[in-house]
Amino acid sequence: MFGFWRETRLMMVRNLTRWARNPAWLMVGLFQPILYLLLFAPLLDSLHMPGVDQGNTLKSFTPGLLVMLAMNAGFAGMNILDDLHDGVIERLRVTPASRLALILGIVLCEVLIALLSSLLLILAAVPMGFRADWPGIALLFGLLVLVHTMMVSASYAVALAIKDSNALAAMASAITIPLLLLSGVLLPLTLAPASIRTIAHANPFFYVVDAARALASGEFGNPDVLRAFVIVGALAVLALLWATRRFRQAVA
């Protein structure tokens, strides 16, 4: 067990170092969401409804933006393809290190950076009038760990299977855009026809968005919260196992 976490940590540090060496990349990753916020928040103003102040619109929009960020994780697999083509993965596979630990270390590095950028987003929203239930936000970050783990792992698994970054990018957008539209982040699905709403129920992000909004308002008892944790938690584990399986067989 000690060996497992050591291996995970070693891989995580290795990938974090790689990020740190590429400041431009890191800056985009960290500050892009703030850009979204700055661009979108004025739009919220125009949506301004009588009797609802901007703080309240932000309260529903900011958690949504956090979930939107997780969609970017669908492209994470591109990073592992360089390693695959340089033979780094095969070199790692010749060590007796746990395959799950190796992949988990890389996944957690991506998750950590995504959480950091989510945190920056929240901090940036506060001066704009964002008010939330902070314990609820803390729990929301717990949910985000699972969401990002699920997305990054799935992206790695697909990347290692198709081995081509262009194909991966095409596939990631083809999948994440419908997931986004059907999650209710951008437009409330209450406006959608019944058939679309039925389909939306097959989308894990639908539950995540509901849970995120509930948590931001401190509604811990809301059944949406537990449901999201269970669904996304299970999917995160499955995606991680899928990525590990792919990693185990990965050949350049």
Place this chain on the structure above:
Amino acid sequence: MNPIIETRQLKKEFRVRQSKERQPQIIEAVKGIDLVVRAGEIFGFLGPNGAGKTTTLRMLATLIPPSSGQATIAGYDLAREAKQIRSCIGYVSQAGGADVTATGRENLMLQAQLHGLSRRDAEQHTNALLDVLELEALADRLVKTYSGGQRRRLDLALGMVHRPRLLFLDEPTTGLDPQSRARLWDEVRRLRADGTTIFLTTHYLEEADALADRLGIMDDGLIVAEGTPESLKQQIAGDVITFGVKSSNGTRQKLEALFCQQPYVREVHPADNQIQLYVERGEENLPALLHLLDAAGLAVQRVALTRPSLDDVFLRKTGRSLREEHA
């Protein structure tokens, strides 16, 4: 000595789908090989491009599963005990596997620690190896700034940093200058002296000859010959002794008759103004032959003793020359 690698009918087929044809094509990269590598030896795999050397190494290094057949490595079964095997081996692939976005030292530290070394041991091994492979000056530079040969040396270091019992080197010296090559040979011999078993592949006849204790010659997915470089060459026809003679027929016939009577002379090939003999242990028997000529009062103009090369072995086994392909 105990075998550290033993394979039985080890086979690998690749399925490749060519865009035009519907039917996937099956490539038999390794066609069922039985191989024994003994603990503590340097075993060399010699063969032309596409012979299946890399594929064999990748199977033995647990990277790709065999299509059929069995292998035991360090006493562990390849199919069931891959993890135990990995803790005994080091592997340097033909294409290398260094992370170009990290420094040489970071690469080595990571690899050593993933092999289970403590941080301190990893540091110590890393420093020692940087010294041996003359990489200290580059150690803290990003690998993407290395030259080809420098990078190759780092690849090699990555395979040995944890001091494995069994080291696979796939074409270790390709791309190295003569000095680096000589240093690597020394290092490989030193590792063997410390008890490491080394399994390497090469295209270079000289390298196979100079470095390997035993050799497997591979062609088209099969091992066509196996043995010490010496025994492989002896197996051909012993050594070659060439006498230059004047074309006065009397002397020639007497010489031929004399040579044929000697038990250690295997074949006699007369040509225009020379006679070529294939002789067992030429070095020992040449003085005796000269002595015989003296005693019989026969004169020769020139004498040359040459050894058959591994290329002669390859030629004899496959009908093709290794040299031509790489010339």
